Amino acid sequence: MKKIPKLKPKGVPIRISNHYPEEMREKRKRLYDLQNSYKEKNISTTIKADKLVSNNNGSVYCEKIARPKTCDILEDPSDKNPSEIHQGKQIEDNGNRFTSHATKVSSVKQVNQVLRDIFRISKVSSATHNIYAYIFTNEDGVMHEGSDDDGEHGAGRALLQKLKDRNVSNCVVVVVSRWFSGKIGARRFRHILEVGMSAVTSVK
Known part of the structure; x- marks a missing residue:
């Protein structure tokens, strides 16, 4: 080159x-x-x-924030201030269950902390997939964004794109959890986006 x-x-x-x-x-x-x-x-x-x-x-x-390690999730959180986490609605389809959680963030440090707090929720930790996306503007006015599919190929990016399409830039991280039971094809993406945005709308 x-x-x-x-x-x-x-x-x-x-x-x-x-x-x-x-x-x-x-x-x-x-x-x-x-x-x-x-x-x-x-x-x-x-x-x-x-x-x-x-x-x-x-x-x-660093555009993409890494998924928290197991040791970080299992660490005793008693000395930390828990994040204010909002839960979205739940959808069930052919035995599959989808739910979501979201909250505000304004820094990479906060995103890491929020992900740990959400993954510590017992029912979230038992999910087959935990897809997440985040988008926020830091104190310097620079926008940060990222996503993680967690095995649901393309789901994290689709969730991030949905946040952009809805002009969501008010400091949000959203995690969508799926418990797998049977194949439901492309419907799973529709459910992921729907429950994900339901959690985002509850964030004030």
Whole structure:
């Protein structure tokens, strides 16, 4: 890639670039939007593969917050202030059960804490899948977003897109839990979005 200027004659209408997997291309699109947000604040950054790196101190913007580890969830939370968590409605379909929880966040630290608090709920921890998505704007006015499918391929991204379509940007993290019983096809995505948004609407 560094030799492109020498390999490609000036003026030749040929574009040479890395071929990334679809998931990474989608992530890079989001990083371009984020990079523009930083640019408006005169913060210089560079996109390297699937990472946004600060040209000032070399720090890497973390778009996706990792799923809490088991040891973090089992840790005694008695010395922490529990998050105010709102529960959405429940849907049952062919033995499958879907429910959701949501709350407000304004920082990466809060997202991590909220996920731990929600996963500590006994009925949530027993779910077959716990899909989540979050979107919030930090104190610097920069929007952060991310999602996790937890085995339901594409469900987390669909949930995040639903939040965007509804113009939800008021600091929300939402977890949708599914208890599997039988196959229900694409209906599961409709249920995930429906119960997920029902929890979001209860967040004030």
